[in-house]
Amino acid sequence: MTKHRSFLQNLIKPFTFNSSKDRNEVDLEKIAAQAQGQREFSFDTLVAATKNFHHTLKLGEGGFGPVYKGKLDDGREIAVKKLSQGSAQGTKEFQSESKLLARVQHRNVVKLLGYCVHGAEKLLVYQYVANESLDKLLFKSDKREFLDWKRRYDVITGMAKGLLYLHEEAPCRIIHRDIKASNILLDEKWVPKISDFGMARLYPEDETHVNTRVAGTNGYMAPEYLIHGHLSEKADVFSFGVVVLELISGQKNSKFNRDPDSQSLPEWAYKLYKKHRSLEIMDPTLESSADADQIALCIHIGLLCVQSDPKSRPDMDRVVVMLSKKHSNIVEEPTRPGYSGSRYRMPRRPTASSSASGPSGVSSSQSLDSSSTLTATTSSVRIPRLDPHGKRPVKD
Numbered sequence: 001m002t003k004h005r006s007f008l009q010n011l012i013k014p015f016t017f018n019s020s021k022d023r024n025e026v027d028l029e030k031i032a033a034q035a036q037g038q039r040e041f042s043f044d045t046l047v048a049a050t051k052n053f054h055h056t057l058k059l060g061e062g063g064f065g066p067v068y069k070g071k072l073d074d075g076r077e078i079a080v081k082k083l084s085q086g087s088a089q090g091t092k093e094f095q096s097e098s099k100l101l102a103r104v105q106h107r108n109v110v111k112l113l114g115y116c117v118h119g120a121e122k123l124l125v126y127q128y129v130a131n132e133s134l135d136k137l138l139f140k141s142d143k144r145e146f147l148d149w150k151r152r153y154d155v156i157t158g159m160a161k162g163l164l165y166l167h168e169e170a171p172c173r174i175i176h177r178d179i180k181a182s183n184i185l186l187d188e189k190w191v192p193k194i195s196d197f198g199m200a201r202l203y204p205e206d207e208t209h210v211n212t213r214v215a216g217t218n219g220y221m222a223p224e225y226l227i228h229g230h231l232s233e234k235a236d237v238f239s240f241g242v243v244v245l246e247l248i249s250g251q252k253n254s255k256f257n258r259d260p261d262s263q264s265l266p267e268w269a270y271k272l273y274k275k276h277r278s279l280e281i282m283d284p285t286l287e288s289s290a291d292a293d294q295i296a297l298c299i300h301i302g303l304l305c306v307q308s309d310p311k312s313r314p315d316m317d318r319v320v321v322m323l324s325k326k327h328s329n330i331v332e333e334p335t336r337p338g339y340s341g342s343r344y345r346m347p348r349r350p351t352a353s354s355s356a357s358g359p360s361g362v363s364s365s366q367s368l369d370s371s372s373t374l375t376a377t378t379s380s381v382r383i384p385r386l387d388p389h390g391k392r393p394v395k396d
């Protein structure tokens with residue numbers, strides 16, 4: 001029996017602690033709990049950090065609300081997003097989703113430091129990313145030269161790795177839903193960081209918001225999401241492909257006008273690809289830094305990503321593998337690109353009563369025909385009218 005007991009004690013030994021170790025254990029738990037608690041910021045902390053949300057600290061305003069720059073007492077710079085009230089989520093869900101999203105950690109994804117709930121207000125606190133967003137660099141002629149080919153290639157590979165992480169490796173499955181040049185931020189070392197991730201989880205079934213963003217993000221939306229609301233990782237793959245083609249051409253898809261015979265940047269790139277002239281889409285400012293093989297490879301990958309049929313598009317895992325190749329010796333051949341909503345405007349007609357898109361809501365019906373152009377059908381998708389910036393429904 002004694003023998004038996006000492007055997008048991010030996011067995012348990014590694015799992016028992018003396019009193020000082022016990023204390024350490026308690027301390028560690030406390031620290032962990034505090035760290036966890038830090039994910040919840042008090043409103044006062046954010047008021048102090050942003051000088052009461054001073055207008056001079058406003059970084060901009062997106063579809064989810066205004067974003068302010070701030071500085072915490074410990075010196076960390078932050079970006080605070082005040083969410084618009086449209087969230088369908090209650091406080092509890094918002095808190096648990098935000099906690100989960102705060103565990104998302106990747107070099108190519110903006111870090112969510114935490115959140116704050118103050119009465120009806122909900123706020124998200126991000127790490128501050130010093131350089132501008134990709135759209136501000138790429139589509140402004142005086143800034144484009146900062147983006148030589150190496151930097152653009154690094155943005156492409158970084159975005160691909162960040163998206164792969166969100167789709168397959170993060171603590172929860174994250175479809176971004178809004179990959180576009182303005183949601184790629186560059187840090188002081190030009191490392192690309194995907195911002196605004198997790199909005200599909202925080203605004204899960206908010207039709208109004210989804211529709212606002214569908215309309216507000218013309219040029220990047222996968223056709224099946226734009227038209228039928230089908231959201232999957234492949235919708236992100238499509239948007240990624242558009243950004244790749246924008247990075248190479250310096251052309252904004254939603255304002256595409258380089259070729260009167262092409263409705264969009266992907267279509268233009270596809271036509272040239274078919275004639276073995278794909279390099280002609282290259283931004284002239286890249287001439288001195290270009291690596292022709294790498295650019296051809298990226299155009300090929302971009303075209304695979306923007307294919308009309310989501311099933312034909314590669315997943316991000318495959319994209320990362322393809323990007324690591326030296327030459328464009330990929331076996332997959334791209335088929336026609338899907339239409340991403342840049343040139344076609346659906347005929348608008350006012351709805352009788354539209355709680356989803358507000359009094360100005362319009363109902364349009366669309367589908368893709370075999371060549372991926374928009375045609376009218378009886379299925380209904382609500383598309384609100386846009387303001388000149390394409391962000392919000394316009395009140396009639």
Ligand SMILES: Nc1ncnc2c1ncn2[C@@H]1O[C@H](COP(=O)(O)OP(=O)(O)OP(=O)(O)O)[C@@H](O)[C@H]1O
Nearest residue numbers: 059060061062063064067079126127128129133182
């Ligand atoms: N973490 C951050 N660090 C630095 N600037 C940021 C950060 N997050 C957002 N910004 C800036 O704040 C502004 C608003 O960003 P936000 O993502 O809300 O909107 P957007 O990308 O312009 O539009 P949308 O809501 O349609 O995506 C942008 O200029 C963006 O560059």
